[in-house]
Amino acid sequence: MVQKLHPTPMLDELETGPWPSFVTGLKRLANDNPMMVGVLGQLERSYRDRKGYWKGGTISVFGYGGGIIPRFTELKDESGKPLFPDAAEFHTLRVMPPAGMHYNTDILRKLCDAWEKHGSGLIGMHGQSGDIMFQGARSDKVQDAFDAINELGFDLGGAGPAVRTSMSCVGAARCEQSCYDEGKTHRTVLNSFLDDIHRPSLPYKFKFKFSGCPNDCMNSIQRSDMAVIGTWRDNIRTDEVLARKYFAKQGLTNMVNDVVNRCPTKAIRLVPANEIKSGATLSTVKVSDEHALEIENRDCVRCMHCINVMTGALAPGKDKGATILCGGKRTLKIGDLMGTVIVPFMKLETDEDREKLVDLGKRIVDFFAENALEHERIGETIERIGLVNFLEGVGLEIDANMVSAPRMNPYVRTDDWDEEVKKAEARKSQAA
Numbered sequence: 001m002v003q004k005l006h007p008t009p010m011l012d013e014l015e016t017g018p019w020p021s022f023v024t025g026l027k028r029l030a031n032d033n034p035m036m037v038g039v040l041g042q043l044e045r046s047y048r049d050r051k052g053y054w055k056g057g058t059i060s061v062f063g064y065g066g067g068i069i070p071r072f073t074e075l076k077d078e079s080g081k082p083l084f085p086d087a088a089e090f091h092t093l094r095v096m097p098p099a100g101m102h103y104n105t106d107i108l109r110k111l112c113d114a115w116e117k118h119g120s121g122l123i124g125m126h127g128q129s130g131d132i133m134f135q136g137a138r139s140d141k142v143q144d145a146f147d148a149i150n151e152l153g154f155d156l157g158g159a160g161p162a163v164r165t166s167m168s169c170v171g172a173a174r175c176e177q178s179c180y181d182e183g184k185t186h187r188t189v190l191n192s193f194l195d196d197i198h199r200p201s202l203p204y205k206f207k208f209k210f211s212g213c214p215n216d217c218m219n220s221i222q223r224s225d226m227a228v229i230g231t232w233r234d235n236i237r238t239d240e241v242l243a244r245k246y247f248a249k250q251g252l253t254n255m256v257n258d259v260v261n262r263c264p265t266k267a268i269r270l271v272p273a274n275e276i277k278s279g280a281t282l283s284t285v286k287v288s289d290e291h292a293l294e295i296e297n298r299d300c301v302r303c304m305h306c307i308n309v310m311t312g313a314l315a316p317g318k319d320k321g322a323t324i325l326c327g328g329k330r331t332l333k334i335g336d337l338m339g340t341v342i343v344p345f346m347k348l349e350t351d352e353d354r355e356k357l358v359d360l361g362k363r364i365v366d367f368f369a370e371n372a373l374e375h376e377r378i379g380e381t382i383e384r385i386g387l388v389n390f391l392e393g394v395g396l397e398i399d400a401n402m403v404s405a406p407r408m409n410p411y412v413r414t415d416d417w418d419e420e421v422k423k424a425e426a427r428k429s430q431a432a
Contacts, residue, residue: 005030006041006084010048026122035120035136038087042075045083059091059139061146065199067094067156068142089138090120094131094157095149099183099190100170101126110152118145130167130209131157155194161375162200163193163365167224168210169217177307178212179230179320180348186210188354189361196365203372204332206365213316214302220328221339225368225378226361227325232317233345235297236307238285243313247287255287259306267299268306285313321347324357326364326390327379337379340387342394344401363394 005027015021023040030036046052057070069092075083082088097103111132115121120136127133132154137145146156157165166189169175171182189208196202209220212230220227247255260268271277273292276284283295295306295314307314324346325339343360347353364378371393372381382390391398 005037006044008040008044011040011044029121033116033120034086035090035138036087036122038084039090039120039136041084042073042087045075054090059142061143061156063198064156066159066162067198068092069094069159087136090135091137091139091142093119093134093137093142093145093149094127094129094159094165095134095154096157096165096190097126097130097132097167099166099168099186100173102170102173102183107152111149111154114145114148114152118148129157130165156198158197158200158205160200161202161204162198162206163196163202164205164207165197166190166208166210167218167220169212171210171212171230175212176311177215177230177304177316179232179316180212180322182210182212182230185228185322185348185354185357188351189358192358193361193365202365202369204375204377206368206378208361214304215308221325222328222336223330224328224339225326226364227328227339228348228357229323229325230316230320231302231323231345232320234317234319235281236283236295236300237315237317238283238293239313239315240285243285243287243293243310246310246313247291252291255291255293259293259309262305262309264303264305265299265301267296267301269294269296283314321345321349322357324360327377327382329377329379332377333375333380334383337377337383339379340382341399341402342391342396344399360394360396367393 008023011023014023026036026040026043030040042053053074054071055074057072059068059070060066061068071090071092073082073084073088073090077083112121112123115123115134118137118141119134122135124133124135134145134149166186168182168186172178172180173183186208189210190197193208196206206226207224208226208228209218209224210228211218211220214229214231216227216229218224220229250258256270260270271292271294273286273288273290276286276292277294278284281297283297284292286292307316322345323341324343326342327337328339329337346357348357367390368378368381371385372378373384376384387402388398391402
């Protein structure tokens with residue numbers, strides 16, 4: 001049965017351009033679900049008045065303190081009744097996706113069937129939080145909807161001042177640049193923080209994200225409080241056969257312009273093939289009988305550009321692991337922050353390695369819970385108290401790789417250095 005829609009002249013304009021419009025999708029859902037008819041009517045009012053008309057509240061399911069985003073309409077008539085009664089309540093269930101976002105078509109169909117039965121049918125894959133966003137359920141249907149989704153093996157994600165839903169890239173399943181098992185690491189960390197996800201008890205949100213290589217497809221450096229970025233600490237690997245194929249197809253000019261000149265630290269040189277040097281930190285590969293690439297790995301900052309351009313011909317090293325960063329976030333109390341390196345390299349090959357990562361995560365979350373101000377992210381806490389105090393608080397040694405920018409002033413005072421060294425040695429002996 002086709003539902004009669006409210007007049008939506010402003011929303012209709014969004015369907016007139018050359019690109020597909022979300023309005024078309026909402027109207028299609030409205031043919032089968034009267035809740036979406038009310039949503040379109042309320043959205044039209046919001047566009048007309050330039051004001052949002054949803055307010056929050058408290059909605060949960062048994063045993064959980066978060067994971068549901070309540071939405072109640074503020075549009076009422078003079079008697080206090082909702083103007084769009086079918087959309088008077090439009091709650092969202094945040095549901096954690098599988099690590100690496102792996103699905104098959106059977107489970108996707110079952111999720112859609114469950115939501116069409118208990119909700120509006122509108123699903124976002126995935127929201128900025130990383131969750132599957134099941135949008136649009138009445139209060140009396142929230143528990144039924146969760147039960148149906150939970151029976152399929154899915155759990156609610158984080159909401160409010162809690163550890164939020166983690167995200168990981170597809171990683172080793174499909175990407176040859178992967179430097180650790182992202183899915184297994186993601187699940188190990190996730191399973192250790194379930195209570196912190198489901199029962200909000202922090203000053204504000206805390207996010208983990210897992211990227212398998214420095215390409216950082218999860219945007220974890222900018223968008224997560226604790227980022228786990230795959231990396232390597234030996235030399236870049238080379239493959240002469242693939243390097244020669246690349247050179248034969250692209251030529252000398254493209255290799256110079258697209259590979260050599262784009263290295264941010266000038267770690268790559270094009271040299272005559274008969275002048276290749278050898279060295280513990282050098283990676284070399286002949287690209288033709290006349291030319292060769294020479295990479296000084298001491299200068300490599302793992303930007304991934306050369307590896308992305310010459311995939312296979314150049315590849316991450318064999319001694320793989322991860323760099324751990326802390327404090328990335330979007331604008332809140334202070335401006336945007338990118339993550340700060342707190343562990344330059346950590347192996348993540350065994351269960352024991354992953355437990356060390358979990359232990360570090362717990363120390364950081366505990367420090368955050370005890371020391372952060374209300375509505376403050378961990379990056380803002382670090383900015384407020386200083387990186388040195390943060391590192392001491394979570395039990396990490398200071399490392400030169402944690403420096404975000406070199407000194408502008410080359411002159412350094414050295415008086416009192418001897419006393420500081422003695423203090424540091426005393427702290428180490430006490431810790432031992």
